[in-house]
Amino acid sequence: MWIAEKDDVVLVMEWWCDARYMGEYQDVMTKTLAEFEKIILENTTFYLIEKKDGVKIGHIAGWMIGRTMEIGFALIPSERGKGYGTEAIRLMVDYLFLTKDIVRIQVTTDVRNMASQRVLEKSGFVKEGTMRKYFYAKGDYRDHFLYSILREEWKEPKILTETTGKIK
Numbered sequence: 047m048w049i050a051e052k053d054d055v056v057l058v059m060e061w062w063c064d065a066r067y068m069g070e071y072q073d074v075m076t077k078t079l080a081e082f083e084k085i086i087l088e089n090t091t092f093y094l095i096e097k098k099d100g101v102k103i104g105h106i107a108g109w110m111i112g113r114t115m116e117i118g119f120a121l122i123p124s125e126r127g128k129g130y131g132t133e134a135i136r137l138m139v140d141y142l143f144l145t146k147d148i149v150r151i152q153v154t155t156d157v158r159n160m161a162s163q164r165v166l167e168k169s170g171f172v173k174e175g176t177m178r179k180y181f182y183a184k185g186d187y188r189d190h191f192l193y194s195i196l197r198e199e200w201k202e203p204k205i206l207t208e209t210t211g212k213i214k
C-alpha cells in the first residue's frame with residue numbers, strides 16, 4: 047500500500063477516465079488535472095494498491111465523516127478476481143483502526159455489485175441496509191447498500207495475525 051504522491055496523479059487520472067477501470071456501476075470522472083490533484087492530494091486520504099513487484103494495480107480512497115472513515119476502491123480489470131481486493135481491504139481496515147481515531151469504516155456499493163459485496167463481507171463488514179436512489183450513475187439513480195465495520199467488531203489486526211502468526 048502506498049500513499050499517493052503528485053507523481054501518481056496522472057496514473058489515477060488515466061484509471062478514472064477509463065470506463066473499464068470504473069466498472070459497471072460507476073461513471074468515468076471527467077475533471078481537469080488540477081481537480082484530480084485536489085481530490086487525490088488534498089480532499090481524500092489516497093492509497094495505491096501495489097503488488098510485491100511494485101506494480102500499482104488499484105486504489106483505495108478514504109474521507110472522514112465525523113469519526114467515520116468512508117472508503118471507495120477499485121482494481122485494474124486484469125488483476126480482479128485474484129483475491130487482491132480482499133487482501134487490500136483487510137489490510138486497510140487493520141491500518142485505519144491502528145492509526146486513526148475512528149469508530150467505524152463504511153462503504154456504499156451498488157446493490158448489484160456482487161464482487162464488492164463479497165470483498166466487504168470477507169473483510170468483516172456488516173450490511174446495514176439499503177440507501178434508495180443514493181448514487182447517480184449510467185444515467186439513473188441507483189440503490190446502494192451501506193456496509194460498515196465498527197472498531198469493537200474489528201478487535202485485532204487480522205492480516206498481521208495471518209501473515210506472521212505473532213499477534214493474537
Ligand SMILES: CC(C)(COP(=O)(O)OP(=O)(O)OC[C@H]1O[C@@H](n2cnc3c(N)ncnc32)[C@H](O)[C@@H]1OP(=O)(O)O)[C@@H](O)C(=O)NCCC(=O)NCCS
Pocket residue numbers: 067068069070071118119120121122125126127128129130131132133153154155156159160161162164165
Ligand atoms: C470490487 C473489486 C475491487 C473486487 O476486487 P477483486 O480483487 O476482484 O476481489 P477478490 O478477488 O478479492 O474477491 C471477489 C469475490 O467476489 C466474487 N465475485 C466476483 N464477481 C461476482 C459476481 N458477479 N457474482 C458473485 N460473486 C462475484 C468472487 O467469486 C470472489 O468471492 P470468493 O472469494 O468468495 O470466490 C473489483 O472487482 C473492482 O475493481 N471492481 C470495479 C470497481 C468497483 O466496483 N469498486 C467497488 C466500488 S464499492
